[in-house]
Amino acid sequence: MLRGVSPPVAAPLAVAQAEAFPQPASQAAREDDRGLAGADSQYRDTVLVPRSRFPAQLPGRLQPEAELETQQKCGFSELYSWQRQRKAKQEFCLHDGPPYANGDPHVGHALNKILKDITNRFYMMRGYKVHYVPGWDCHGLPIELKALSEVKGAENLSPMEIRQKAREFAERAIEKQKSAFIRWGVMADWANCYRTFDPKYEANQLRVFYKMYDKGFIYQDYKPVFWSPSAKTALAEAELEYNEQHVSRSVYMKFPLLKSPPKLTSVIDGSSSASVLVWTTQPWTVPANQAVCYMPDSAYSIVKCTTTGEHFILAADRVESTAAVLDRQFEVMSTCVDLADGSCAHPTIPDRVSPLLPANHVTMAKGTGLVHTAPAHGMEDYSVASHHQLPTDCLVDEGGFFTEAAGPELQNKNVLEEGNEAVIQMLQAAGSLLKEEKYVHSYPYDWRTKKPMIIRASKQWFVNTANVKATAQEVLKKVKVIPTSAANRMLEMLDRRTFWCISRQRCWGVPIPVFYQKNTGECLINSETITDVIKVVEQQGTDAWWTLPIEQLLSKEAVAKAGGHDVLDYVKGQDVLDIWFDSGTSWAHVLEGAAQQVADIYLYKNTLKVYCLPGG
Structure with missing residues (x-):
């Protein structure tokens, strides 16, 4: 009972169900089987157990009817409005983190709504007036994709036709979920739900x-x-999932040295060719390269290949592992700690200079300790470019295809497929490719289309x-x-x-x-x-x-x-x-009528995260 206030129903739940579903006549026989009658009936009155006409169980076919009749007789639907009308000194506000309107109700919805209902009823029984307005999250790519999957020729629809299909899909999902929530007996303001596509x-x-x-x-x-080429839209990091078994085509390539770092100038013979050795798992980004980055305060070596006589610059810690991967013998000529003021040529684009720049994101865990830098296709690359005023030219369109600016050899080719192959062939033709190999690693995918992402x-x-x-x-x-x-x-x-x-x-x-x-x-x-x-x-x-x-x-x-x-x-x-x-x-929108637009608790969507806000 609520602090001396009578409940809004006339009959207790047990009596209501007992009247609707009387105990079958065979019940006494089952009690005999359990030893509660017959020879042991002399002990019946010595055991203080409750007596009820409430049925012990119902056949499955009768359960839906029982649920509906129980709701009607017990006034579940009127409970929220009843408690809002009574006089109460304090109000408790639980803000409904909206479920997503893209499917049938499931166990996640049940968990979410039951947690909220338990919380609300607890405060109601303590005498609070409960503020709880349920709602739905109705926009977004998942709904759009599901709605369009039901339509033939969806790619030819206008924006308004797509919006109409998506709205209809969301409305159907809302009705399914809402009817389930009401049937579960969740106490809420079902007459005034909010939907994120409502005009207000x-x-x-x-x-x-x-x-x-x-x-x-x-x-x-x-x-x-x-960026999701499959959905043709930008996505947040939280909208990604990672495929741990993604296979990339990694390459070891050389950037011919144009200007030697001062600390290595005396070591390199002017008649000998020298190159910076770089490894990448994304060859398709090479046409957008603007620099090569090294780790500050780390040792870098110039080595001589005993087979070809070429000179390569790479991290001192990566000499042995790189030589093993390339199946070559490297002789260390000299080692220094600073590659500042050096520069190299782009491996496939004549006349483009790629300066050697320090960057803290470079690691020695894999590769050569030197990182190819394409500002349009990497967050750290962009930071380096911004600091050194380098161009950030994007050569890839919304669908993941090379644009005209990438050149005729690459234009209209998918960067993750034939475009990648074309770049590798260009590296081969330029004499810049040292090795290509498959590399299995964790790679971001669009969590909705399940297709690879790009930056x-x-x-x-x-x-x-x-x-x-x-x-x-x-x-x-x-x-x-x-x-x-x-x-x-x-x-x-x-x-x-x-x-x-x-x-x-x-x-x-x-x-x-x-x-x-x-x-x-x-x-x-x-x-x-x-x-x-x-x-x-x-x-x-x-x-x-x-x-x-x-x-x-x-x-x-x-x-x-x-x-x-x-x-x-x-x-x-x-x-x-x-x-x-x-x-x-x-x-x-939802808390317009609440004090200072602050909720006591915000239980987020279909998770168990509960945020108890200040003052709650």
Whole structure:
């Protein structure tokens, strides 16, 4: 009982079920078999056991009917509204981390909802008024892919046709899951659920986006990101899974030395050829090479191949292992600790110079201790390029094919397949290839399409987590996280990742509300533009971004404030927000009526992570 308050039902559960399903007549016979009657009946009254007409068991075919009738007689569906109407001094708010609307209810949903229901009922029985609004995460690539898998000729659909198919798929999944949750007796505000594709929800999400942009937490940049050629979109690191048995075609290649590092100049005979020895598991990235990196403060040797007379530069610690792999004999001529001011020629592109540069990401675990550096295809490579003002030219398109800029020998070839082969052949023809071999290692895959990823430079939108790291870590320390290891992982992640890519190149999602100048590509977003867009979204939802002409989304006043002249000089952006931005901003919509928009507990989706927020 709840502090002297009568329950909202007339009959206890046991009586309700007993009346609906009376005990069968054969029950007495079964009691005789257990020794509870007959010769032992003299002991019946000495054992204090409860007496009930509640059936001991039901045939499987009757269980669904029993569940439904029990719910009706016990008033499960009215429990939430009843407890909201009673007078209570305190309110307990559990924020529903939304399940994903892409399939039938399963044991993960059950675990998640039961944990929430136990928590809510516990506080309700302590006299609290419970605030719990269930919801669904409805956008994103998984739903889009599943919806399109049911359609023939899906590649020919327009963005609005894709959005319609995805919405219908999500709505069907929501109805299935919702009916299951209600049937399980979960106490919630089922009449006012939230869905991330509701217009008001989307409008609130855009408000959060602009607030973060206005404070400098969101920015646009051109740099390498994890890219899924199979889905043709950027992905976050958390959206990857790693194939431990992926096979790459690794190569050992030489970069002819153009300028000897000063500390090795006296050793190298001017008449002898010398090359920097490099190993890579991704030959397709060689055309984008801009430098070769070495480990600072590490010993590097110049060796002479006793067979060919060539001179090679590589890490002193890797001489023996590299000689064994190449099946050659190396004679160490000299060793030094600094390769500064040296440079080499690109192995396949005439006239391109690749400087030798120090970089802390170089390791001695594998290879030659010298790393080929393609700024468009590596996070560390990009950092080196940014520091030394090197170009970051991407020669690969959204589908993972070489572009025209890669040259006629490579254009339109898939970089992970025939493109890789073509680059290896080019290295062979240039006399730069020393050895090719299969290499089994861990490699990132798209967790949805189950196809290999690449790293590819492109213009994306990011959250600058470096700017909020210190504050976020301090706040997180005040939150009780179950299990504790989850909090530790979050703290480590904040230390490790300085940005979060939030843009996706799909159409089933909330659009990033930015306009671009046709000629310059300069982005336009300000308080006027976002206000105009939000007004439309609140009324029509984000479908309006694709259906309405730009004149109805962007006002002349907003263009004038930005120094522009004509609305038609701009185009709408085509990127959508990462779905974790969708669910991560759910508080802005769901907790509008809660005190200070703060929940006591946030139980996240289908996991056991429970975040007890400050004040809870």
